[in-house]
Amino acid sequence: MKFLSDLNFPRVVILGSLLASAVTGYFVYVNKARLTQLKQDVKNAPGVVRDIQMAALELEGLREAASREGLKGEGDPEFYIRTIAQAENVDIGQVEVFPSTSVPARGVEDRRYKVKPAEKTSYFRRGSIANFLYKLEADSRRVRVTHVKIEPHEKLKPGQIGKDFWKFEAEITSRQAVATN
Amino acid sequence: MAKSCGIHIGQRRFEVVVLDGSAKKHKVVFQQSGDIPLGEDPITSTALAIKEATKGKKFPGENIGLAVDSGLAAYRTLSLPFDDHSKIEDVIKFEVESQLPQWDIDDVIVDFLTLNSTPGVESNLLVTAVPKDRLEARIRACERAGLEPYEAELDTTALFNAAQQAGILSDDGAQVLVHVGDASTSVVVVDGGQLNAMRAIHTGAGVTAPAPAEPSDDLLDDDEHEEREPAMNPAAIEQRRQEIARRLRRELGRTISAASTQNPIEAVYVTGLQLSGLMDEPIQEVPVRPFEGLPGADAADEGGACAVAYGAALRRLGGGVLKGTLRREELRYSGKFERLELPLAVLSLLLLTILGVQLLITKREIGWRGEGSLSTEWPWYVFWEKGERAPRKGDLQIWLEASNAFMFPNPDDEYPGRLSAPSDELVAYRKRAEAGLDEDRTKMEELLNIRRLLAIDIDRLKRELGQISEVEQPQSALEGLTLVLEVIDGLGEQVGRFGLRGMTANTSQGRSGQNDYVLVKLDVDFFANDDVVATRHYNDLANALEAERWCQDFERKPTKPIEGGQGIYADGITIQVDVSKAPKEEG
Numbered sequence: 001m002k003f004l005s006d007l008n009f010p011r012v013v014i015l016g017s018l019l020a021s022a023v024t025g026y027f028v029y030v031n032k033a034r035l036t037q038l039k040q041d042v043k044n045a046p047g048v049v050r051d052i053q054m055a056a057l058e059l060e061g062l063r064e065a066a067s068r069e070g071l072k073g074e075g076d077p078e079f080y081i082r083t084i085a086q087a088e089n090v091d092i093g094q095v096e097v098f099p100s101t102s103v104p105a106r107g108v109e110d111r112r113y114k115v116k117p118a119e120k121t122s123y124f125r126r127g128s129i130a131n132f133l134y135k136l137e138a139d140s141r142r143v144r145v146t147h148v149k150i151e152p153h154e155k156l157k158p159g160q161i162g163k164d165f166w167k168f169e170a171e172i173t174s175r176q177a178v179a180t181n
Numbered sequence: 182m183a184k185s186c187g188i189h190i191g192q193r194r195f196e197v198v199v200l201d202g203s204a205k206k207h208k209v210v211f212q213q214s215g216d217i218p219l220g221e222d223p224i225t226s227t228a229l230a231i232k233e234a235t236k237g238k239k240f241p242g243e244n245i246g247l248a249v250d251s252g253l254a255a256y257r258t259l260s261l262p263f264d265d266h267s268k269i270e271d272v273i274k275f276e277v278e279s280q281l282p283q284w285d286i287d288d289v290i291v292d293f294l295t296l297n298s299t300p301g302v303e304s305n306l307l308v309t310a311v312p313k314d315r316l317e318a319r320i321r322a323c324e325r326a327g328l329e330p331y332e333a334e335l336d337t338t339a340l341f342n343a344a345q346q347a348g349i350l351s352d353d354g355a356q357v358l359v360h361v362g363d364a365s366t367s368v369v370v371v372d373g374g375q376l377n378a379m380r381a382i383h384t385g386a387g388v389t390a391p392a393p394a395e396p397s398d399d400l401l402d403d404d405e406h407e408e409r410e411p412a413m414n415p416a417a418i419e420q421r422r423q424e425i426a427r428r429l430r431r432e433l434g435r436t437i438s439a440a441s442t443q444n445p446i447e448a449v450y451v452t453g454l455q456l457s458g459l460m461d462e463p464i465q466e467v468p469v470r471p472f473e474g475l476p477g478a479d480a481a482d483e484g485g486a487c488a489v490a491y492g493a494a495l496r497r498l499g500g501g502v503l504k505g506t507l508r509r510e511e512l513r514y515s516g517k518f519e520r521l522e523l524p525l526a527v528l529s530l531l532l533l534t535i536l537g538v539q540l541l542i543t544k545r546e547i548g549w550r551g552e553g554s555l556s557t558e559w560p561w562y563v564f565w566e567k568g569e570r571a572p573r574k575g576d577l578q579i580w581l582e583a584s585n586a587f588m589f590p591n592p593d594d595e596y597p598g599r600l601s602a603p604s605d606e607l608v609a610y611r612k613r614a615e616a617g618l619d620e621d622r623t624k625m626e627e628l629l630n631i632r633r634l635l636a637i638d639i640d641r642l643k644r645e646l647g648q649i650s651e652v653e654q655p656q657s658a659l660e661g662l663t664l665v666l667e668v669i670d671g672l673g674e675q676v677g678r679f680g681l682r683g684m685t686a687n688t689s690q691g692r693s694g695q696n697d698y699v700l701v702k703l704d705v706d707f708f709a710n711d712d713v714v715a716t717r718h719y720n721d722l723a724n725a726l727e728a729e730r731w732c733q734d735f736e737r738k739p740t741k742p743i744e745g746g747q748g749i750y751a752d753g754i755t756i757q758v759d760v761s762k763a764p765k766e767e768g
Contacts, residue, residue, distance in 0.1 A: 038551050
């Protein structure tokens with residue numbers, strides 16, 4: 001090309017400047033795009049930080065709840081039941097726990113724990129039984145009382161009013177997902 | 182096929198010729214000559230005259246050649262002990278300076294033609310010198326007419342080229358070529374087809390115009406040589422022309438006598454303006470003939486009046502042997518692009534500077550908005566500073582650090598933080614992000630990553646606590662029993678006194694897509710003064726339970742009277758409860 005064959009200083013400057021401008025222009029374009037994104041990020045930052053703080057508060061709340069949780073993770077349910085049985089305002093005393101499992105549906109396992117007072121002849125006030133059953137569910141979100149049987153401690157005939165002492169049996173169930181092959 | 186244009190500008194006349202074709206084969210497509218009127222600005226006058234003559238015609242851009250009156254020039258011969266063209270170019274001005282005492286060497290354009298040379302030993306040159314201002318005036322005139330010439334030469338070289346093309350020159354003869362101009366006459370001696378000599382006779386055939394009233398400083402005027410013609414009548418003009426013809430014949434005779442040619446001079450060929458008496462008789466027994474043989478020449482051509490313009494146009498087509506080059510130094514031809522080179526160079530440098538500044542500014546702004554500069558060391562180009570410098574944090578870095586400061590505990594300040602016991606992973610990532618070590622993420626992405634890590638911990642704890650589970654826990658028999666007992670308790674007087682002799686609640690699995698449910702069984706005594714009231718109590722209880730949304734079924738059992746007329750009892754009252762339909766407690 002005539003332009004290149006007759007190169008002189010101004011033409012070298014033109015060529016060099018245009019080439020350098022093209023490269024610089026590309027980087028300016030990239031930086032401008034990045035800057036636009038950064039400005040948007042700065043605009044969004046307060047919202048994200050607010051979310052982080054809210055999440056931190058939620059996490060702290062859950063951590064505290066977890067510290068109060070009776071049955072945690074893979075904790076021992078029998079230990080859990082017995083601990084509650086001896087809790088204040090429950091005073092059920094020693095209990096027998098009979099574990100069993102069942103599969104109500106594919107991929108699901110029910111871990112059942114039948115609870116009976118260790119002493120067959122034991123009897124309790126309604127409040128103690130109620131507190132016991134209530135705490136079994138309240139202190140863990142992973143169990144449900146799925147069987148309750150409460151009877152007067154002495155057999156009563158119809159119309160007969162006995163003393164306010166009762167015997168009971170209960171069953172708690174913890175349903176979990178299990179891996180299926 | 183290419184086109185070329187040749188312009189010949191004399192004192193008071195101009196010729197324009199346009200050729201179409203190639204150097205060897207072409208035709209004249211346009212040929213025009215005319216007078217240059219007198220005017221205050223001779224350049225403008227010339228330009229207007231040429232423009233008028235060429236109005237409506239298209240002319241080739243860079244293929245325009247200009248031939249100027251040789252009366253402007255001085256001719257000298259020079260011998261140099263070398264024949265290298267570039268070396269001659271370097272020294273020619275210096276060598277000829279002493280032979281041109283009438284001019285400052287810097288005020289003239291010097292060109293040369295090689296008459297003969299011995300390779301590497303010697304070269305004999307015919308040097309021509311033309312004042313720059315006069316040459317420039319003619320170039321500017323053409324430029325204003327829209328016909329800027331790419332190259333300029335003397336009319337003698339153009340005449341030589343035209344003669345060669347016309348076939349006038351021969352290898353075994355010598356010729357004298359004469360162009361009669363309006364103010365001067367150009368003479369070229371050719372020997373064996375080679376240039377032998379050139380000269381200008383400062384007498385021309387232009388005697389028709391009246392003399393100007395005052396001496397003119399017109400650039401187109403050849404002040405040194407022009408004879409101011411007084412106003413004349415036709416008879417006087419004719420007489421004057423005859424005198425000029427006689428003078429020219431004498432000068433030509435001297436030229437013929439003085440010419441040292443190896444071959445005998447065959448003829449004198451005359452072109453340009455017609456002068457009666459010039460070609461009537463031989464000069465020194467050398468016949469005088471008109472210039473013939475040029476393409477496009479006819480009776481209207483007045484004997485090849487445009488031969489010089491033709492020669493200039495031929496040169497631009499690539500033809501011609503002699504290549505006069507008068508557009509040199511500051512008069513060098515610069516095309517449109519050449520003229521724009523310097524401004525373009527400045528503009529492109531300016532563009533580069535602007536873009537460079539933009540780049541710096543955007544880079545700075547990115548730092549201000551993003552992470553900034555966390556380094557405590559001074560950059561290499563700030564060599565005068567010692568010690569550490571404070572990090573310059575960007576906006577997002579500040580947001581990140583502030584968020585972390587609120588979230589994490591700080592034992593130094595006894596600040597408990599929103600998270601009393603953050604996970605190790607979160608603590609580690611906080612340090613990495615604040616130090617700018619996470620190079621895979623932008624600052625915003627680092628904030629989002631912290632949010633993501635918190636969400637993972639939240640999810641994990643919720644699962645541990647059973648708040649979210651992949652499987653739904655079974656319905657609570659305790660809750661089902663409680664719902665039933667709440668209704669009984671809520672009825673108050675409506676159900677009267679009652680006794681519960683047994684309560685059982687069992688969670689059962691629903692069948693065929695139905696919800697699970699709780700089956701509550703009660704053994705109930707309804708105390709009242711009579712059976713009717715007791716039965717009403719029982720019915721009211723049944724109705725109340727059946728009215729509940731969560732009560733799917735109430736299986737009434739047969740009632741029996743209590744001994745002693747105290748009321749009635751029913752054993753095994755079964756209530757099917759769907760706990761999922763019970764109203765949920767708020768909070």
